[in-house]
Amino acid sequence: xxTQTRPGKAPLGVQLIGRAFAQETVLDLAEVLxxxxxxxxxxxxxxHPA
Numbered sequence: 928x929x930t931q932t933r934p935g936k937a938p939l940g941v942q943l944i945g946r947a948f949a950q951e952t953v954l955d956l957a958e959v960l961x962x963x964x965x966x967x968x969x970x971x972x973x974x975h976p977a
Contacts, residue, residue: 941960945953 941957943953943957943960945956
């Protein structure tokens with residue numbers, strides 16, 4: 928199964944999983960990943976054709 932990417936080869940998403948009641952640790956990691964991702968603009972949603 929191929930990993931989907933957006934233009935520029937950035938991943939479409941990341942799922943972080945932590946220990947129960949360790950939200951602060953997971954959010955700290957998310958902040959570090961975001962700060963180092965190089966993505967500075969939000970992803971514009973694209974409507975799915977019906």
